Amino acid sequence: MANKLETLMDSLRVALGDERIASMKCELNEVTIEVPAAKWHETALLLRDTPALHFESCIDCCGMDYSAYGDGAWQGLRFAAVYHLTSYKHNIRLRVRVFCADDDFPLLDSVVDVWNGINWFEREAFDLYGILFQGHPDLRRILTDYGFVGHPFRKDFPLSGYVEMRYDAEQKRVIYQPVTIEPREITPRIIREENYGGC
Template identity: 50%
Template sequence: MTEKLLQAVEKHLEDKVLSTRQYLDEITVEVSKENLLLVLSTLSDHDDFQFEQLIDLCGVDYLTYGQDEWSTSEATSSGFERGRESIQPSQTWDKPRYAVVYHLLSVTLNHRIRVRVFVEEDMMIPSVVEIWNGANWFEREAFDLFGILFEGHPDLRRILTDYGFIGHPFRKDFPVIGELEMRYDEEQKQCIYEPVTIEERVSVPKVIRKETTGPVN
């Protein structure tokens, strides 16, 4: 199934995609912003693809890509590798910092594909709401959390953060601790802002041993 889909991509989109990668029986296609709508429209409408469903649309921040504290490609699943000393960055990154990834599903042909487009400094790419109406909320989420702008979106507003929120929480350089916090005030019957109050707590593991002389129920 994957090979057949890969052949269809090479046949119909060979000159429209920047690269194609097959890994773990999944295909990832990278496209430019200029060819994004053409490629996605073809994947949606062409009989060899029929990707009628947009499963997900998400933003990605590659700010610290390749700067892991340990070699994740060699770490064991047991977790003991996490105790090693820090290593030098395993990879370098020479592409734009932000990207948008589209996960598509063809219910008719029972196959999936992933499409990635990098976002340039203007932080703007075309909206795909006209292709998949379900992209409306996904694009609002990517705008809210990453600051990515979707040109042609019918109502590009924040969707998860509060009114007047400053910044984009999923950016890797977003401050973890802010200066203001919001809570609902029962007396005023509205949300209010006030300085952050943080109570320091020291987490101490507890070992509870219970001696029993008889059978345990």
């Protein structure tokens, strides 16, 4: 396996060059590269079309919020998208991490035109983290309601949310209102039995 991973790393260096690989590491028998946001779309095309790489499938894309990473010790950019690529031809995987250049307006190029199966995954990252994918053909919420405020997987999103919805019998429709949950502390109940575990 080591030879296969070393071959992959060499092929990545040759095909992508230093300007497209911000960092590369091999941990837990998987190679991870970090690609600058400005070079992501052209790098995705090279990853797919270079014969020595041939990553014809992107099996996953997920958003990441690093704001609380390492108990707040993280000093880098806040938002990233992580892609998991597979080459069936070479029977190998690759993880690609792309950080958004602006924490206040997280934006990446969409790669739906490179791997069309990634459509819903980019929508999910947009919905849950607020990462915008420039060039996406249909970037809209996929898991939360259209009227939902905020992005629930961000580390600064409140646990109880901002608004709640309920059916109002008088108005005969669903209404939105500020959250009415009162914070409470749950104290676990401890049960002690005299003869627990004994005869």
